[in-house]
Amino acid sequence: MxxxxxxxxxxxxxxxxxxxxxxxxxxxxxxxxxxxxxxxxxxxxxxxxxxxxxxxxxxxxxxxxxxxxxxxxxxxxxxxxxxxxxxxxxxxxxxxxxxxxxxxxxxxxxxxxxxxxxxQQRRYDRDYRIIKEVYDSGELGDIYTIQSKLCGFNGNMHDWHVYKKYGGGMLYDWGVHLIDQILWMVPAKLCSIYADVRNVINFEVDDYFKLIFKFENHVTAEIELGTYLLTDKPNWFEHHWFMGGNKGSVYSDGFNPQGKIVKTTRLLTNTPGETTMTFAGPTRSFGALPEGVVYTEELPNVQSEQIMFYHNYMKARAGEEELLVKIPEMRRVLRVLAAVWESANENKVVMFEDN
Ligand SMILES: NC(=O)c1ccc[n+]([C@@H]2O[C@H](COP(=O)([O-])OP(=O)(O)OC[C@H]3O[C@@H](n4cnc5c(N)ncnc54)[C@H](O)[C@@H]3O)[C@@H](O)[C@H]2O)c1
The missing domain is CATH 3.40.50.720 (NAD(P)-binding Rossmann-like Domain)
Known part of the structure; x- marks a missing residue:
């Protein structure tokens, strides 16, 4: 039936x-x-x-x-x-x-x-699932930074989203997706939150935020969203990811992600005295990449799409699997949001009591 x-x-x-x-x-x-x-x-x-x-x-x-x-x-x-x-x-x-x-x-x-x-169907977004798969694989070693960035171009927030009384603003809109993605990826207690939340061109509601989450497993995640981050770079107005560990990095740009896993052949090899001359003067640490120092691997071929939210729901309804999105996880997202506003309003790091 x-x-x-x-x-x-x-x-x-x-x-x-x-x-x-x-x-x-x-x-x-x-x-x-x-x-x-x-x-x-x-x-x-x-x-x-x-x-x-x-x-x-x-x-x-x-x-x-x-x-x-x-x-x-x-x-x-x-x-x-x-x-x-x-x-x-x-x-x-x-x-x-x-x-x-x-x-x-x-x-x-x-x-x-x-x-x-x-x-919370963005748990099935392909770009996110690719980064999560790399995280879960452990191949980047100890992850220390995850950066999730979403850029808009004209400050566009439509209809009721520009009014506070309807629950408008970008934190309630994409913010809860981006926060949920990070919390669902990093299996550790969240220790602290620092947040910069702004109304750049909107009167009532937030249209820009930068959130810094420090986890007990030493991962720091940075989420940045702006509805008005203007550039003319191709692919800019989409979701960007960067994740770095002590054995390599991964980057992914766009909802239909373009990116690579990047590793080095010379990890911790000391190369004293090799100076690169740049337009901004000489540098030993931040010059152009010498030949053969890094190699890349393709992003994992992850097939994931939002309709899978419904597939999971139907299976859970039939008692065949667990619901993917659970209420205690949503409570955690809302608690994090409260801490985000506390941090932004009081300009301080908020210690988070995770449970
Ligand atoms: N998961 C996602 O990716 C995603 C994407 C967009 C919106 N949303 C969420 O979906 C919700 C709706 O957003 P939207 O962009 O579709 O808004 P919308 O304004 O386009 O649609 C909301 C509709 O609800 C109707 N409505 C209001 N009160 C009602 C009532 N008592 N009974 C019946 N209908 C009623 C309105 O007339 C309107 O047509 C929001 O909570 C939003 O955050 C989620």
Whole structure:
């Protein structure tokens, strides 16, 4: 028997969920709902039922699972309503605006015995999975730096994302994805956080941040996002990764990643006196690369795409595997966000009590 789905909130991402549900084996989209009826005019599925009141959709017995894809500040109430109606829930990120909201949502889901997960589908982004695979392989030795950087060009943040009261700003938008990716990659306690968070060209909400996370296993991760980091470099306005260990490095540029694993034939070989003359004067440590000193390897061939979030959900629904995205992980992301704001507001390093 197919698993019946409903979507509450049929805006930008609601449409994406529709297509994903339609292409997921064993899933059937029963109904969609949006308070603005015209948003549902271009629904791709011919026979889908349409509602403007979520209660009508939540009453449908054929619906097993609801996807909640409404504005961030509305997630908490809708999750509680869906749980009370006995529906399993996939909620969009950020799951809530803070830990207190998440606690209320989780309590309702536990009380009504429903599945509760969050659409952190960027755990399946190919560029991320490639870097994670290199991390997991251990081939770079002791990793000491991970850099994750995302650059935009015109400060573009659309619709409600520019207002605080709706849960706008880039930390709640891409920030929770980038933080989640790092936390899910580094299997160690997070010890401290330093954050620089700014409104560069937006009035109310953050549109730039640099976060520095120090982990107990001596990894330091740096996440930088700007909606207005102008250059004319090709491929710049995409996701960039750099990871360095004591046996090599890896870089990856772009959502369809171009990059290499880079190692050296002369690790720790002392080369005194070899001076390179550069335009900025002579240097012994930072000149041009001599011939034959580094060699490269291809990035691992990782096949990963966001639809796999749904594949995992369907298997978890059938009791065949664990849900990929778990609520305690989301609580950790929200706790980290709170520490990020504390650090930024007070201009200090915040010691993080990880658990
Ligand atoms: N996982 C991702 O990569 C990703 C990408 C984009 C957006 N999102 C998340 O999805 C959510 C929605 O973002 P969006 O960009 O699609 O916003 P959007 O404004 O395009 O869509 C939200 C829709 O919800 C509707 N809505 C509001 N209240 C409702 C209610 N009570 N009942 C029914 N419909 C209601 C609105 O009318 C609107 O059409 C946000 O939480 C956002 O953070 C996630």
């Amino acid at each position: 197919k698993i019946g789905f409903g979507i509450i909130g049929f805006g930008y991402v609601g449409h994406k969920h529709e297509l994903k549900i339609m292409e997921t084996e064993g899933a059937e989209l029963i109904a969609i709902c949006d308070v603005v009826p015209e948003r549902m005019d271009d629904a791709a599925s011919a026979n889908v039922r349409k509602y403007t009141d979520a209660e009508e959709l939540l009453k449908l017995e054929e619906i097993d699972t609801v996807v909640i894809s409404i504005e961030n500040h509305l997630h908490k109430d809708m999750v509680i309503r869906a749980a009370s109606a006995g529906k399993n829930i996939i909620c969009e990120k950020p799951v809530g605006l803070n830990v207190q909201e998440l606690d209320e949502m989780e309590a309702a889901c536990k009380e009504h015995g429903v599945i509760f997960t969050v659409h």
